[in-house]
Amino acid sequence: DGGITQSPKYLFRKEGQNVTLSCEQNLNHDAMYWYRQDPGQGLRLIYYSQIVNDFQKGDIAEGYSVSREKKESFPLTVTSAQKNPTAFYLCASSSGGQETQYFGPGTRLLVL
Amino acid sequence: DQQVKQNSPSLSVQEGRISILNCDYTNSMFDYFLWYKKYPAEGPTFLISISSIKDKNEDGRFTVFLNKSAKHLSLHIVPSQPGDSAVYFCAAGVTGRRALTFGSGTRLQVQP
Numbered sequence: 001d002g003g004i005t006q007s008p009k010y011l012f013r014k015e016g017q018n019v020t021l022s023c024e025q026n027l028n029h030d031a032m033y034w035y036r037q038d039p040g041q042g043l044r045l046i047y048y049s050q051i052v053n054d055f056q057k058g059d060i061a062e063g064y065s066v067s068r069e070k071k072e073s074f075p076l077t078v079t080s081a082q083k084n085p086t087a088f089y090l091c092a093s094s095s096g097g098q099e100t101q102y103f104g105p106g107t108r109l110l111v112l
Numbered sequence: 113d114q115q116v117k118q119n120s121p122s123l124s125v126q127e128g129r130i131s132i133l134n135c136d137y138t139n140s141m142f143d144y145f146l147w148y149k150k151y152p153a154e155g156p157t158f159l160i161s162i163s164s165i166k167d168k169n170e171d172g173r174f175t176v177f178l179n180k181s182a183k184h185l186s187l188h189i190v191p192s193q194p195g196d197s198a199v200y201f202c203a204a205g206v207t208g209r210r211a212l213t214f215g216s217g218t219r220l221q222v223q224p
Contacts, residue, residue, distance in 0.1 A: 004155075031210050040121070042201060042216040043156070050210055058211065090155050094210065100146060101203075101212055103155030 003027065004104035006091050011109045013078065013085060021076045021107045023091030032074035033092040033101060036060060043090060049074055078109060086111050115139045116204050118215035126223050131189040133218050135202030138183065142204035146212070147176060147187045150199045159200075160187070192222045 004025045013019045025032065031050050035043040045058030049068040063082025068074055074093075078085045088108050092101040117136045125131045135145075143164040148156035162169040162176045162185065169176050175188045189196055202215040 006155075033211065035214075040216075042116075042118075043214040045211055048211050088153070092155075099205065099210060100158050100161060102158060103148075105155045106153065108153065 004091060004093055004102060006089075006104035006107050008107060009105070011107055012112050013109060014112050016080045018077055018079050019109070021078070021089055021091075021109070023074045023076065023104060024072055025074075025091075025093045025104075026072060027093055027095070027102065028071070029093035029095040029102075030071070031094045031099070032068070033094075034058075034064070034066065034074070034076045035090045035092065037088045037090060037106075046076065046089075085109055114216075115142075116202055116213045116215040118200075118202055118218050120218050121216070122219040122221070124221045124223060125192050127194055128191045131187075131192045131196065131220055131222065133187040133189075133200050133202075133220065135185050135187075135215055136183060137185075137204050139204070139206075139213075140183075141206045142213075143207050144205050145176070145178060145185050146203045146205070147174075148201045148203060149196075150201060150217070156201055189220075192220075194222050194224050196220060197222050 007022045033048040034046040047066045049055035065077045090106045091104045094101045146161040147159045150156040160174045178185045199217045199219050201217045203212040205212045
């Protein structure tokens with residue numbers, strides 16, 4: 001079954017702690033993306049990666065970091081520098097031409 | 113600067129009637145557009161897309177219309193069903209650039 005998986009579904013962060021959100025895809029897509037959604041708002045791009053070992057900042061990259069060591073995986077780390085991390089985080093992937101992005105189920109991050 | 117705008121935060125229609133969701137954009141470089149449907153606490157699901165070389169694309173109950181001169185697109189759902197109740201996001205992209213720009217979403221409620 002092809003798709004995008006995100007884990008965990010819920011994640012709790014303590015003050016000053018770094019946490020990592022997992023995103024895996026088996027669609028053989030080249031590009032992967034991380035978005036953040038806040039209540040009543042649209043999706044804002046955090047980071048994206050077009051190929052392995054390469055990634056670019058999106059509109060709201062401050063306080064986040066990513067890696068792309070494998071085509072299938074694009075983990076997002078929410079660092080202690082991100083002062084307002086509570087949000088719903090969505091991972092997506094795409095491949096080819098005019099590209100439809102396909103989304104995972106999301107991770108909700110809450111601060112303790 | 114919001115390049116993709118969905119000015120109606122919510123819309124309510126009766127089951128069986130037509131739902132029309134609107135989206136405006138400002139960036140003339142956008143050459144393809146997509147609509148996504150999102151349920152709470154889930155990832156967006158791709159619905160339908162349109163290239164800027166077309167002015168209409170139809171898929172079952174869903175039709176997207178593009179008016180390039182007005183920089184406006186709309187999604188028509190006919191007939192509307194209660195299961196269509198969700199938040200609908202408009203997104204726009206530039207071929208080769210990969211990252212999409214999303215609107216803030218419109219919450220559609222279809223009353224039985």
